[in-house]
Amino acid sequence: MEWPPSCNGVACFAPDGAVIEMPSWPEEAGLIADCYALTVVGSGVWTSPYTxxxxxxxxxxxxxxxWRSELTGPKAIAVDGMHALVAGGYGDDAARLTLVRLQEPGDxxxxxxxITWRMPLRAALPVQNEWAPVWEPPALLAGRGDTLHLIDDGKWHQWRVADAVTAFGDAMG
Structure with a gap:
């Protein structure tokens, strides 16, 4: 039986459409049911999947x-070296933007x-119930390499990981 490209939870393809063999999913990282955030950096990919x-x-x-993460429901990730910007989440955390440090060796x-701060999203009013979105969904929220992009309310915002590290320092080390 031939396994589909998605059997590992994340699949990567070469420019010609051929499946690129990727390392196995680390079982200790939990289950992967859905890929919430993903970015390509160099010859690899970074992801933060559900559950x-x-x-x-x-x-x-x-x-x-x-790396284990306390961030739930991220919608976008950007990575530069041993730092990442992780954006989005559930409920009020949909506007969350967090700079994280990734300790070596990554096992x-x-x-x-x-540090965590808020992206400039528009409030969704009125909130109908506890499951309703607190923020209006942006036109685009995506990580591309080392940069997060947000397009909302006709404005394009960009945050580079290195700029965040320079601005906020690295309290973790």
Missing amino acids: DFPIVRFVPGQPARW GQDAGMV
Whole structure:
């Protein structure tokens, strides 16, 4: 039986459409039911999937690396070196933007939260119930390499990981 590309939870493809063999999903990172946030950096991918929302790095030919995360429901991730910007979440955290430090070697350490702030999203009023969105969904919220992009209310915002590290320092080390 031939397994589909998605059997590992995350699949990567070459420019010609061929499936790129990726390392196995680290079982200790929990289950992967849905890929909430994903970005490509160099020859690898970074993701933060549902259900436990770890931050996981896949590079062909290398073992998967992963970090535990307290951030639930992230919608976008951008990575530069050992830092990441993680955006979005559930409820009021939909406007959350967090700078995290990823400790070496990446075999289950905690992703240390350096600082959290709010993205400029528009409030969704009136809130109908506890499950209703608190913020209007933006036109775009995506990570591309080392940069997070938000397009909302006709404005394009960008946050680079290195700029956040420079501005806020690195309280984790």
